Amino acid sequence: RKEVEQDPGPFNVPEGATVAFNCTYSNSASQSFFWYRQDCRKEPKLLMSVYSSGNEDGRFTAQLNRASQYISLLIRDSKLSDSATYLCVVNEISGGYNKLIFGAGTRLAVHP
Amino acid sequence: EAGVAQSPRYKIIEKRQSVAFWCNPISGHATLYWYQQILGQGPKLLIQFQNNGVVDDSQLPKDRFSAERLKGVDSTLKIQPAKLEDSAVYLCASSLDSFSYTFGSGTRLTVV
Numbered sequence: 240r241k242e243v244e245q246d247p248g249p250f251n252v253p254e255g256a257t258v259a260f261n262c263t264y265s266n267s268a269s270q271s272f273f274w275y276r277q278d279c280r281k282e283p284k285l286l287m288s289v290y291s292s293g294n295e296d297g298r299f300t301a302q303l304n305r306a307s308q309y310i311s312l313l314i315r316d317s318k319l320s321d322s323a324t325y326l327c328v329v330n331e332i333s334g335g336y337n338k339l340i341f342g343a344g345t346r347l348a349v350h351p
Numbered sequence: 352e353a354g355v356a357q358s359p360r361y362k363i364i365e366k367r368q369s370v371a372f373w374c375n376p377i378s379g380h381a382t383l384y385w386y387q388q389i390l391g392q393g394p395k396l397l398i399q400f401q402n403n404g405v406v407d408d409s410q411l412p413k414d415r416f417s418a419e420r421l422k423g424v425d426s427t428l429k430i431q432p433a434k435l436e437d438s439a440v441y442l443c444a445s446s447l448d449s450f451s452y453t454f455g456s457g458t459r460l461t462v463v
Contacts, residue, residue, distance in 0.1 A: 243393070271450065282442060282454035283394065326393055330450065336406045338384075339452060341393035 240265050243342035245327050251348045256317045260345045262310040262327030270337075271330040272303055274312050277344065278323045286312075286325070317349045353377065355455035357443050363461045369431035372458045376425070376445030383420055384452070385428050386442040394442055400426065433462045 245262045252258050264272075272289040287294065289301040289310055300313040310327055327342040356375040364370050376383050381402050386394035397416065399407040402423040411418070415434070420426040430437055440457040 247391075280459075282456055284454070285451065333407060336382075336399065336401060337450065338396055338399055338407060341386075341395070343391070343393045 241342075242266060242340045243327055243329050245342040245345050247343060247345060249346040249348050251350060252317055254317055254319060254349055254351055256349075257313065257315050258317060258347060259314075260312045260325055260327070260347075262312075262342055264308050264310070264327075264329045264340075266329070266331055266340075267305075267308060269308075269329045269331050269340075272310050273328040273330070273339070274299075274301055274310075275326040275328050275341070276323050277326055283326055283341075314347075317347075319349050319351065322347055322349045355443055355445050355453050357441075357455035357458055359458055360456065361459045361461075363463060364433055366435055366462050367432040369429065370433055370460065371427050371429045372441050372443075372460075374426045374428070374443030374455060376443070377447075377453055380445035380447050380453075381423070382446040383426050384444045384446070385418055385426070386444065386454075387439045388442055388457070389439045397428070430460075433460075435462050438462045 243264050274286040275283040276286045277283040289303045291303050293302045298315045302311045324344040324346045326344045329340045383400045385397045388394040397411045398418045400420040403420050418428045440459050442457045443455045444452045446452050
């Protein structure tokens with residue numbers, strides 16, 4: 240079983256749509272969680288952290304369910320510029336050091 | 352703040368040749384990571400340095416890959432000899448607190 244699993248997509252949605260991405264992780268001891276965005280042929284960049292209480296940043300809402308080991312990202316009112324790959328990322332502690340474990344990513348294509 | 356610098360941006364080599372990549376992290380960042388991202392997959396951690404010491408190299412194919420971070424600043428990753436399956440983007444990242452990562456633009460390696 241992969242440490243971090245995501246639906247690869249692609250998700251093809253019209254502008255203005257609401258789209259949700261899901262992610263599950265296998266290590267129940269994982270400490271912190273993130274969503275990264277990666278544009279085509281670019282490096283990953285932090286989109287937002289994910290907290291148990293749920294958190295929102297503009298049109299983006301992230302949720303964490305520790306009991307189910309499940310993370311989600313909701314994008315409302317999709318824009319063309321949201322087209323990218325969204326990487327679910329889990330922070331684990333190994334040997335006393337933090338390391339980020341990445342999912343394979345979910346590709347989003349927003350069309351006019 | 353200057354970002355993470357990587358070079359070269361692109362490299363094409365024949366199988367069985369050697370190649371080296373260079374990374375200069377953000378000034379003051381003690382933790383440096385090398386990730387391998389194969390097309391269609393998420394980044395996979397190859398090696399993690401804390402200052403000039405290795406803290407995780409469990410997924411580094413040590414028969415052909417090596418990395419060093421002399422003086423705890425910049426780092427090199429070497430592949431010798433390269434295989435076709437090494438074709439990927441090699442991403443360097445650095446972190447001050449092991450939670451917030453900054454990635455470089457990566458080196459795209461093609462092995463033919």
